[in-house]
Amino acid sequence: MTAPFQFPPTYNFPPFFTPQPNTNTRHSQLQKWSSLIQSWCRHHRQYRISLIEAVETPLFHNAALRKRLDLREARAVVDWMSKSEEEGGGGRRAEWINESGKAMAWIWWKRPEEWADILVDWVEGTGQRGSVLTVYELIQGDMTMSQEFHGMDTDVMLRSLNILVKRGKAQIFGAEGQEGVKFF
């Protein structure tokens, strides 16, 4: 968090902020935007962005060039990111939290499946299979301090754990807000 975010060189390329009419150019433009947004969120440990707030951040606003991506364009980029590659999108690297409003979006710099894999790896690596952990422990516990999922958004954590439940590798129990997880 202390180191400032390193913008890619394209960020200083003025045409980067203009939607390109050429399909090929547009595609690479969107890809570059997608990777920029993902790296920006990972750098800031953000799992969701509010577009209305984000267009004022340096992510979408290059003060040096006096260029910005307006809300409509930013929405178009996130829209593209939310689609799978088969649909001509950016590989589901984003997901609208409210599909109709399109104001908030998950930015999947790691998708829930990827998080699930990381969790399984960590559980096995630390020999905690069969033990019971609370979700709070997973996110805020001292044990996970060194892990990437430390400080993770609770909703994202629950989505990842639910994937593990479907795979039959974990079980969630307890009341809402005080869930416990047992890894198998």
Add this chain to the structure above:
Amino acid sequence: MMRMRGANWGRKYKVQNYQNGHAYLTSHRVCYVAAEDPRKYSVAIDLKELDRVESQAGFLKSSPKLTIYPKPQKKKPENPRSATASPAVSHQLSLHSTESLAHSSQPNLPQTSASPKPINATWICPICTFSNPVPSNFDPATASAATHLPPCLACGIKPPFTTVLKAAISTATSREPPLPTSAPSPAQAQDIVQSNSSWSVGPGGSTPCPRCTFVNHPSLAECEICGAPLAGGSSGSANRVDSPAPLFEQSHIANTEVSESIKLSFRAGGDKTFYERLKGALVQRKWLLQNAPPVPSPSQASSSPGLSSAVSVESPQPSVQRPTGVGIAGLERRGLEARKKNELVIGNSFEDLEALMASAKQIVALAETLARESGMTTSEGSAETSAVLSESAAALGMVTTKDMLSSGSETLYLSELARDLAEFLTDDRKGILQREGGIMSLIDLWAVFNRSRNGVELASPSDFQKAAELWEKLKLPVRLRRFKSGLLVVQRYDWSDEKTIGKLQDWIGELRRVPPDDPVPWDWSLFGQAITAQEAAHRFKWSVGVAAEELEMAEDKGVLCREEGIEGLRFWYNYMSLSPDSDDFSRLTI
């Protein structure tokens, strides 16, 4: 128009003040303009009033002459039958003096037809001795025994032809002027006229009849008793200046209703040409096609009394008093006159152009018939005919125009236009295409091309485009190209997008090596600099429209990308898709 010196206006006698001037022939008139004081002593006669023209060669001291015979008047005011309200005596006197001049037929010339109206004549019926008038259409020169003669008004018996003829001839001779120097005329006639002159001023203004001596009321034109015409005596023999012609006022010329001939004496030559041209003009009858310009009224009407426009043989027009223009109304009227005059001049000049065009059409038609006659059947050889025709048109040095060719040969017109255009474009002297950087929009070309035609025979936009589309088919060294936006441009056939892109890339490469003048917030050595359509147009000498299209073409090919900003549309080297993916973070994992 002909110019020559010396013209006689009159029949036998030289007319005073009309002895030195120029004769002009126009398509509508014969004019005489005096050398001295032309405003006063100038006359004209409309060609449509002319009956015939005779030429008379010069002999010894006699100059060559042209005698012009006007057509006979349909209605004569001094005709006793029509003159119901007879004019005052003085007026009648003047009329008759004029008439005597006009009717002064030369006895040694047999053209009695020059006096074709023996209307005043009477013939005595041999049966009942009633004096009948000779019919007005009776012409002693042409009449024969077969001519229809009306019967006697009293007894209804048809008169013998000789009686009427004699009466007509005797009346005609009796009306000869009683001038001492004239050809010997019958003494009897002289007596009558002299007695006329003596009686003309009768007591109390009354007029005695020359036949029955009844003293008539002065306002009567015919004798109340016997119906004889009451002629005022010819009194115009008093003053002579330099020619034994009667001196008369200018106003009398204005009233010359019955001037039977006009003689132009060509003292300085030119009679032959004038005669030929005049005859030609009479045959051509150009006045039928177009109204003559109005007789110019002299600017100061007051200074030329009675000679405004009335000297021509037609009925005397009252000289229109030119209203004195004051203030804005006057200015407006003057402007109106100037516009009318301009219209006239322009109309005349365009008439000439149309005549030229008409002859061009004829030439083309001739070429067509020649081509057909030279063995080409129309079915298989319409294309060949077109080819021959276009060749001949080219040989004549004619620029292809639509009017030249009939509407049926549309394709011919278009192909000719296409060739014209290609030649126009590739002409090294003009260097149209080079100057435009090898590419120009069709609209620009259209403008330049039509401008070079000096505003005549312009090519229509649709024809122009069709012709341009023919270039490829005709294998001409220029091509029409349609940009994505629909803009049509003209370029050389060997021009290609790759060449353009190569040029653009060279340019951008240059920009990446040279630091920009002002510090820029981006990495210029990586991204280079933006280029605009204006800059590209300036650098490659394209028009701006063409430059914009070429840049978009390069963008379409993925070479460039765009930046829309407050400075407008700018183009950059497409760093986004063409640079190595050094900043793709998406594949990085921890």
